[in-house]
Amino acid sequence: MKTKAPVRSPFTPEQEKELLSWTTKYPYKNMGLIEALRCVQAWQRQVSEPAAAYVAELFDLPLNHVWGVATFFPTFTQWKTGKHRVGLCHGLSCSLAGSSRMEACLSKTLGVPEKTATSDGTFSWETMECLGACEQGPALQVNDRLQGRATQALIEELARDLK
Amino acid sequence: MTRILTEHFDTEPELHEIDVYRRLGGYAGLSKALGMSRAEVVAEVVKSNLRGLGGAGFPTGGKWQTVPGEDKVPGPRYVVANADESEPGCFKDRVLITRAPHQLLEGVLIAAHAIGAKETFIFIRGEYQNQYDVLARAIAQADAAGFTAHASIALMRGAGAYISGLDTALLETMEGKKAWPRQPPPFPTVSGLMGRPTVVNNVETLSMLPSIMVKGGEWFAKIGSPKNGGTVVFSVSGHVEQPGIYEVPMGSKLRDVLTLAGGVRGGRKLKCVIPGGTSMPPLLEKDLDIALDFDAIRAAGTFLGAGGMIVLDETADAVEVAHNIERFLAHESCGQCTPCREGSFWSEEILERMLEGKGEGEDVRNLARIGENITGKVICALGDTVGMVTRAYISKFPEDFNKRVATDGS
Ligand SMILES: Cc1cc2nc3c(=O)[nH]c(=O)nc-3n(C[C@H](O)[C@H](O)[C@H](O)COP(=O)(O)O)c2cc1C
Ligand code: SF4
Ligand code: FES
Numbered sequence: 001m002k003t004k005a006p007v008r009s010p011f012t013p014e015q016e017k018e019l020l021s022w023t024t025k026y027p028y029k030n031m032g033l034i035e036a037l038r039c040v041q042a043w044q045r046q047v048s049e050p051a052a053a054y055v056a057e058l059f060d061l062p063l064n065h066v067w068g069v070a071t072f073f074p075t076f077t078q079w080k081t082g083k084h085r086v087g088l089c090h091g092l093s094c095s096l097a098g099s100s101r102m103e104a105c106l107s108k109t110l111g112v113p114e115k116t117a118t119s120d121g122t123f124s125w126e127t128m129e130c131l132g133a134c135e136q137g138p139a140l141q142v143n144d145r146l147q148g149r150a151t152q153a154l155i156e157e158l159a160r161d162l163k
Numbered sequence: 164m165t166r167i168l169t170e171h172f173d174t175e176p177e178l179h180e181i182d183v184y185r186r187l188g189g190y191a192g193l194s195k196a197l198g199m200s201r202a203e204v205v206a207e208v209v210k211s212n213l214r215g216l217g218g219a220g221f222p223t224g225g226k227w228q229t230v231p232g233e234d235k236v237p238g239p240r241y242v243v244a245n246a247d248e249s250e251p252g253c254f255k256d257r258v259l260i261t262r263a264p265h266q267l268l269e270g271v272l273i274a275a276h277a278i279g280a281k282e283t284f285i286f287i288r289g290e291y292q293n294q295y296d297v298l299a300r301a302i303a304q305a306d307a308a309g310f311t312a313h314a315s316i317a318l319m320r321g322a323g324a325y326i327s328g329l330d331t332a333l334l335e336t337m338e339g340k341k342a343w344p345r346q347p348p349p350f351p352t353v354s355g356l357m358g359r360p361t362v363v364n365n366v367e368t369l370s371m372l373p374s375i376m377v378k379g380g381e382w383f384a385k386i387g388s389p390k391n392g393g394t395v396v397f398s399v400s401g402h403v404e405q406p407g408i409y410e411v412p413m414g415s416k417l418r419d420v421l422t423l424a425g426g427v428r429g430g431r432k433l434k435c436v437i438p439g440g441t442s443m444p445p446l447l448e449k450d451l452d453i454a455l456d457f458d459a460i461r462a463a464g465t466f467l468g469a470g471g472m473i474v475l476d477e478t479a480d481a482v483e484v485a486h487n488i489e490r491f492l493a494h495e496s497c498g499q500c501t502p503c504r505e506g507s508f509w510s511e512e513i514l515e516r517m518l519e520g521k522g523e524g525e526d527v528r529n530l531a532r533i534g535e536n537i538t539g540k541v542i543c544a545l546g547d548t549v550g551m552v553t554r555a556y557i558s559k560f561p562e563d564f565n566k567r568v569a570t571d572g573s
Contacts, residue, residue, distance in 0.1 A: 025283060026317065027239070028357050033339030034322050038289065059339070072341040072497075075289050087290075091251040092441050092487045093400040093473055107482035129325060130251035131290050131492055134398065134471070135406035144292040 010050050015043060019058055033059055033069065037076055042143075043085070045117075047076040074128075082117040082124035084162045086110070088140040088150055093132035097137035102150040103127060109155050122163060164419075167374050167394050170369055172262055179297060181304040184265040190300055190310060194326065196273045197313065203555065204277040208372070208381030212341065212392030214413075217245050217328075217365030218439070218469045219459035220391075224428030229352040230278045230360045240360040242280045242314075243337070244369055246287040246294070246319055250440035251491060252471025255396040255408050256366040260287075263370065264301035268316060270369030272305075273376060275314035286333055289320045294530040303378035316357050318512040325495040329543055330363040331438050332497070343497050344543040353400050364547045365469070388414025391456035395470055399424040402476040414459065418451040420472060431476040439468020441488045444555035445475070463557075481560035482567050486514035486553050496545060502537040503546030509533055510553055522568035530564075531557055 009016060018039055022032030036059070040051050049063075049069040056066040070076045071110065088106060090099045106125045117124040125133035130151055133139035133146050147154060177183045184190070209224030220356050230240060244267065248256040260267060267285075275283050287295055295318060302316050319337060322329045327336040331345035334356050355361020371393055377384045384392040391413035397420050400406045404425025411420060417436060427433050435445035438455070444465040446453070453463045460467050475484065493507035510533055513526050534550025541547065557564050 015420055026319070028338070028341035030433060032311065034336060035320060038181060038320060056373075061339075065340075068341055073324050075322035080364075090362070090487075091556075092415045092484065093252060095487050096401055096473075096475070096479070106481065129494060130249055130253075131255045132248050134252055134254050134290065134400035134473070135408075137400065141290060142376050145291075 005124070008050070009054055009137070011054065012046070012049070015039070019055065023059060029059060033066070035057065035075070037066075037070055037073075041076050045081045045085070045121075046078060048078070051136050067079070077115075079115060080083070080117055080121075080124075082122055084123050084142050086123060086158070087128040087131065087141045088124040088125065089129070089131045089132070089133070090127040091134065091137075093130075093134035094139055097149075098119035099127075099150070100137035102152075102155070105150075105152050105155050109152075109159050164409075164415070165394060165412050167180040167383075167386075168259060168263065168396060169408070174498045178263050178320060179261070179265070179301065181265055181301070181308060188324060189265055189373070190269055190308075190378065192362050192376030193272050193276075193308060193310060194271050195376045196276050196372075198550055199337055201277055201279060204376070207380040208277070208375060211375045211383035212380075212387060213368065213375065213383065213389055214391055214457055215365060216367040216371075216395060216469065218250065218466075220467060222267065222369055223364065226352060226364075227274070227277055227362060229350065231353060233279060236360060236567070239282065240278055240280050240363070241356050242271055242274045242278065242362060243333065243356065244283070244285040244366055244444045245328065245330065245333060245363055246291065246366045247323040247333060248291075248366070248469070249288055249328050250442060250469050250471055251399060251472045251488075251513035252400060252437060253314045253469045254398045254400075254471065255292055255470060257291060258395065258408050259366055259370055260291070260396075261297055265305065266370045266373060267298075267366055268301055268305050268310070272310060272314055273277040273372040274362060274364060274369060278360070278364075280314055282317070284317050284319055284337065284356075286319050286321065286327075286337060288327075288328075289322055295320060324497075325491075326497045326543075326545060329545070330474050332543075333363060334361065336513050341434075341497070343499050344545075346542050347443055349383060349433070353415075357445065386412050387411075388454060388456045389457070395455065395467070397455075397470040397472045399472045399474065401472075402428045402479070403474045404428050413456040416452055417446065417455055420455065421474065424472075424474070427474060427476050428451045429476075431478065434475045434477050437473040439466050441469035441473065441491065442466075442544075442552065443468045444551060445559060447559065469499065481556045481563035482514060482517055485553055485556040486511065486518055489514055491550065492545060492549050492552070493497070494547070500541040503541045503549055506530070506533045506546070507549045510549060512546045514553075517564070517567040520567075524568055526568050527564045530554075 022036040327342040332342040489510040537550040
């Protein structure tokens with residue numbers, strides 16, 4: 001008799017332990033799903049279907065539920081981001097402050113178009129909606145941490161220092 | 164001008180530390196509240212005329228009163244602090260959390276006592292990782308000091324969707340689902356997180372509670388304007404000399420906030436001011452003397468929203484502005500309602516074509532028509548915004564729109 005093959009884990013044992021911990025962190029199991037997927041995105045720089053399948057099994061959810069969530073939220077990507085995921089705000093205040101000029105600067109300095117990781121996987125960049133730092137526009141963040149006003153000097157510094 | 168939340172911001176760089184916060188009277192509001200009955204705490208907040216500062220301006224005490232008592236609905240009930248702050252132009256919650264995390268925690272713990280919640284959550288947008296760290300540290304300090312004995316505080320992060328900030332979509336997100344707004348009723352206070360009674364309040368709203376407890380609802384109500392108690396913190400950005408947050412009493416003049424922010428940059432002429440975040444229709448130079456509170460500003464055809472004030476000078480182009488906002492809304496529409504999903508998409512497309520110099524004769528009329536066909540036919544306020552924004556910019560700046568459509572008579 002054939003049994004269903006267990007989902008092969010795309011994670012390390014420590015990562016599996018951390019994912020498991022999110023199933024018991026909140027009063028209801030499913031409340032940990034977004035945080036678990038945030039871990040996956042941080043480790044693998046994307047949420048792939050095998051990873052979503054593993055998480056689905058862990059949370060006792062159908063894959064289509066987890067895949068629906070993974071494809072709904074902008075934080076989760078189906079393309080592989082760079083290790084340093086740079087976000088440039090193009091919201092209204094930042095756009096008034098010259099955010100489109102900084103798009104050109106990012107693609108020139110990092111040498112890749114939007115949503116494409118550099119060949120060594122170090123960087124990717126993308127425009128984002130309001131980052132809640134409109135007084136420092138054009139706002140720039142790296143991996144969800146605000147860096148401040150995007151300038152050519154700041155972008156060159158990040159490209160040099162973050163490796 | 165009276166300041167409540169930001170009173171110590173200029174003089175106390177270490178306010179985020181629990182010892183500093185306590186030296187300045189912090190957590191006295193909580194101990195006072197814990198010595199009062201729940202009903203007394205709610206009554207004090209009702210008296211204060213505190214309004215929800217997350218955008219809708221709903222009276223906070225009134226919202227709490229709709230939570231069913233434990234005699235009617237036994238079992239857990241929750242408080243959720245909404246720190247999703249994603250409306251373009253708003254950043255005050257970020258500053259309030261960074262500078263005064265304990266003020267928020269104390270507010271959350273007071274609200275928990277008021278509705279009898281033993282568990283509370285702070286839902287924070289994922290992009291506020293620095294603020295997440297500040298809060299995690301502050302919660303550990305509050306735990307160690309014994310302030311969370313009656314109710315725990317847990318942190319939870321979002322994943323980049325603006326719509327998660329809307330209370331019912333926030334609850335869906337917390338439950339591990341797509342952030343699809345629910346169609347109320349029931350409202351969250353009756354059926355919220357996992358179907359349990361849940362109070363969702365904004366960071367700024369909750370941060371007001373410690374002072375209301377210490378100084379009384381009457382004191383708070385007197386600071387503001389009729390039915391709008393206390394102060395409001397504006398996030399000011401765009402074409403001003405000194406962008407930043409400015410706390411003023413409810414009912415202050417738009418002109419006063421503009422002056423605090425140093426006025427229009429470079430001495431240029433004002434084109435318009437978006438008062439509450441990009442979802443709110445803009446105000447003109449002639450409106451500078453209107454009072455900034457939830458009710459007075461409605462009379463001028465716009466909303467206080469979450470106080471995200473964007474100032475635009477004469478160099479701004481209304482078509483570019485409307486395009487930027489519609490692009491945002493099209494990106495953030497959750498897609499559940501056809502008029503919102505399609506209306507935001509087509510509004511962006513038409514505006515984009517106008518920007519490229521390919522505007523067609525019927526474009527302006529079509530934009531307005533799309534808007535008319537959304538309002539009232541969708542689940543949430545994001546959809547209403549799609550139509551409201553284009554119609555507002557067209558009616559206030561028709562010349563900017565008309566010059567973008569072909570006028571060769573063909
Ligand atoms: C599209 C949309 C986005 C919203 N985003 C936020 C938000 O980021 N933060 C917030 O506190 N309220 C937001 N709100 C308002 C919430 O739905 C809710 O009214 C508020 O959190 C209640 O708290 P309050 O009564 O203290 O204002 C949003 C509303 C809409 C329609
Ligand atoms: S109005 Fe728009 S954002 Fe709101 S529920 Fe409908 S589709 Fe989603
Ligand atoms: S508009 Fe860019 S941070 Fe708000």
